[in-house]
Amino acid sequence: MKLLAANRLADGEAVWLGPDGQWVEDISAAEVARDADSADRLERIGHEAFLRNEVVDLELIEVEIVNGQVRPARLRERIRAAGPSIHPGLGKQARKSAFTLI
Amino acid sequence: MYRYDEFDHAFVKARVAQFRDQVERRLSGEITEEQFKPLRLMNGVYLQLHSYMLRIAIPYGTLAPRQLRMLAYIARTYDKGYGHFTTRQNLQFHWPALRDVPDILEHLASVEMHCIQTSGNCIRNVTADHFAGATADEVADPRPYAEILRQWSSLHPEFSYLPRKFKIAVTGAERDRAAIQVHDIGLHLKKNAQDKLGFAVYVGGGLGRTPMVARKMRDFLPEEDLLSYTTAILRVYNLHGRRDNKFKARIKILVHETGAQELTTQIEREFAALKDSDLKLPHADIQAIQNYFAPPALPPRPEGGGVLVRAADDGNSFARWLRHNLHTHRNPDYACVTISLKGIGDVPGDISADQMDAVADIAEAYAFGEIRVSHEQNLVLPHVARADLRAVHDRLHEIGLATPNAGLVTDIIACPGLDYCALANARSIPVAQEIANRFADEERQEEISMLKIKISGCINACGHHHVGHIGILGVEKKGAELYQITLGGSGDENAAIGEIIGRGFGPTEIADAVETIVGTYLSRRLDASETFLAAYQRLGPAPFKEALYGSHAKAA
Numbered sequence: 001m002k003l004l005a006a007n008r009l010a011d012g013e014a015v016w017l018g019p020d021g022q023w024v025e026d027i028s029a030a031e032v033a034r035d036a037d038s039a040d041r042l043e044r045i046g047h048e049a050f051l052r053n054e055v056v057d058l059e060l061i062e063v064e065i066v067n068g069q070v071r072p073a074r075l076r077e078r079i080r081a082a083g084p085s086i087h088p089g090l091g092k093q094a095r096k097s098a099f100t101l102i
Numbered sequence: 103m104y105r106y107d108e109f110d111h112a113f114v115k116a117r118v119a120q121f122r123d124q125v126e127r128r129l130s131g132e133i134t135e136e137q138f139k140p141l142r143l144m145n146g147v148y149l150q151l152h153s154y155m156l157r158i159a160i161p162y163g164t165l166a167p168r169q170l171r172m173l174a175y176i177a178r179t180y181d182k183g184y185g186h187f188t189t190r191q192n193l194q195f196h197w198p199a200l201r202d203v204p205d206i207l208e209h210l211a212s213v214e215m216h217c218i219q220t221s222g223n224c225i226r227n228v229t230a231d232h233f234a235g236a237t238a239d240e241v242a243d244p245r246p247y248a249e250i251l252r253q254w255s256s257l258h259p260e261f262s263y264l265p266r267k268f269k270i271a272v273t274g275a276e277r278d279r280a281a282i283q284v285h286d287i288g289l290h291l292k293k294n295a296q297d298k299l300g301f302a303v304y305v306g307g308g309l310g311r312t313p314m315v316a317r318k319m320r321d322f323l324p325e326e327d328l329l330s331y332t333t334a335i336l337r338v339y340n341l342h343g344r345r346d347n348k349f350k351a352r353i354k355i356l357v358h359e360t361g362a363q364e365l366t367t368q369i370e371r372e373f374a375a376l377k378d379s380d381l382k383l384p385h386a387d388i389q390a391i392q393n394y395f396a397p398p399a400l401p402p403r404p405e406g407g408g409v410l411v412r413a414a415d416d417g418n419s420f421a422r423w424l425r426h427n428l429h430t431h432r433n434p435d436y437a438c439v440t441i442s443l444k445g446i447g448d449v450p451g452d453i454s455a456d457q458m459d460a461v462a463d464i465a466e467a468y469a470f471g472e473i474r475v476s477h478e479q480n481l482v483l484p485h486v487a488r489a490d491l492r493a494v495h496d497r498l499h500e501i502g503l504a505t506p507n508a509g510l511v512t513d514i515i516a517c518p519g520l521d522y523c524a525l526a527n528a529r530s531i532p533v534a535q536e537i538a539n540r541f542a543d544e545e546r547q548e549e550i551s552m553l554k555i556k557i558s559g560c561i562n563a564c565g566h567h568h569v570g571h572i573g574i575l576g577v578e579k580k581g582a583e584l585y586q587i588t589l590g591g592s593g594d595e596n597a598a599i600g601e602i603i604g605r606g607f608g609p610t611e612i613a614d615a616v617e618t619i620v621g622t623y624l625s626r627r628l629d630a631s632e633t634f635l636a637a638y639q640r641l642g643p644a645p646f647k648e649a650l651y652g653s654h655a656k657a658a
Binding site for chain 1: 128129130131135149150151152153154182183184197198199200201449520521522526527528529531532535578581582583
């Protein structure tokens with residue numbers, strides 16, 4: 001299973017491609033591609049958004065579903081989704097959902 | 103400190119306007135990411151894991167209170183209320199929005215700061231001994247020469263597209279606190295038998311994936327030849343550096359592959375042609391720059407001595423702070439104070455906006471308005487009257503910055519690691535926090551005495567792990583973090599690259615491993631005066647290996 005990760009151009013925020021071509025800040029709201037065709041579709045939509053200067057650094061990332069929650073395979077992507085594992089009061093890491101990710 | 107002249111102001115202002123235009127064109131889609139990326143990097147803007155990162159140059163680590171207050175303002179207004187001091191005496195903001203960066207740069211320019219040459223394959227911020235201009239053990243202040251190098255290297259047309267980045271460090275003392283031997287060029291300011299100032303010149307040091315200690319190319323280079331000799335080194339490097347392979351592009355590889363002797367011959371040949379050119383520094387110009395760095399007039403304050411002698415016997419935290427966070431000033435009534443940014447469990451090098459403002463206030467009230475950033479991610483007040491140390495300590499204590507641990511086991515260098523960095527493979531900061539928590543007991547820290555732990559989250563070695571007495575390198579193995587330990591490294595005048603001790607340790611094992619190493623040192627040292635590094639050099643790796651990987655050790 002895959003998700004499309006990116007950073008928003010204007011502020012750099014880590015985002016994921018959600019339903020209807022929207023970029024979401026919470027990985028749990030991202031659209032999961034369960035096969036190669038769906039992954040291609042995500043990439044195509046992402047590339048169009050890149051050309052519209054909405055996002056940069058696009059990357060398809062591996063994920064799995066654990067206890068009903070999306071969990072990236074690589075630690076790097078889990079930290080990206082959860083926020084830094086320090087300064088727990090700031091940013092994404094302050095969200096309740098972040099603690100279960102890393 | 104150096105003050106911008108009209109040319110400097112106009113130059114930085116023009117650069118801000120230029121970048122504002124570039125950002126606007128990028129956001130409107132007029133230029134592509136591919137076109138924009140090198141432009142943003144030339145202005146210190148990186149894209150990291152969670153957001154952009156802005157790296158601000160602090161030339162030779164010298165900061166004025168008005169500059170620190172501006173950094174506090176930017177932290178509050180455009181970031182998340184804190185900044186991070188780096189191992190190259192710079193400051194990084196980890197959360198700026200790209201659209202805000204032009205405004206941030208404009209604020210920085212108003213206090214004579216910028217982000218130029220904090221990235222890219224150019225000559226980076228020149229670093230210096232953080233006690234420069236104050237310490238008792240230097241022959242002269244190295245910062246005027248760092249400033250001369252800064253002015254010369256800023257937008258230098260010949261050296262803006264080098265094979266790779268290029269780092270220069272300068273010290274004016276025999277005791278090297280600027281890690282000059284692990285820089286591309288290391289300059290040791292010294293005097294010759296005729297009492298003339300000049301430099302021992304080291305070339306080809308560096309850390310990263312191929313760590314190397316620099317080779318001494320010149321034992322004494324007269325000060326007036328600084329720019330011509332540096333130009334000669336860079337010309338040879340620019341011509342012959344390995345542009346074909348990013349991992350072999352630093353000058354250290356050129357020194358290694360060409361041989362120090364042959365490279366010296368090439369540099370000296372180039373130097374002979376440049377020696378009497380316009381690059382020769384007129385004495386009047388050196389003097390003019392030196393005048394900017396004239397030390398403050400320090401009034402006699404002999405009343406401090408007695409107070410401190412009594413306080414030192416107290417056995418409390420202030421007494422510990424006096425023992426560890428002071429450095430000998432050339433004026434016996436004064437001291438250099440290290441402000442530890444390594445509170446137990448805190449993020450090494452991080453400082454909040456409120457703390458920045460408070461340090462600026464303290465520097466104005468007690469330290470003649472001078473602040474330094476150390477490459478060990480601490481701050482320094484270089485000129486504090488001994489009579490004012492109690493007041494300074496108490497003010498620092500109020501803002502949580504009086505941790506008495508400078509140079510001790512909890513004064514850990516750590517790169518941002520995988521918590522922020524797009525290049526990292528493992529986290530550094532949580533490892534530093536756990537080790538600091540483990541060794542929090544102040545008495546125990548004193549018993550262990552000087553021990554430098556340095557942690558990097560990838561092979562690029564921003565955390566200087568190769569030169570840590572205990573170095574920790576985070577890698578990724580089978581999708582998990584793994585930490586390799588090196589022992590016996592040193593970044594001082596006896597620079598040495600640490601040796602890998604054996605298999606790595608998992609995140610839950612690394613603090614135990616450090617405990618084991620420290621325990622082995624304590625049980626095997628000759629007496630309390632033998633430091634960890636000295637003991638390691640005497641004992642070698644065997645007893646540490648035995649302790650770590652014996653039948654009961656939990657090696658990953």
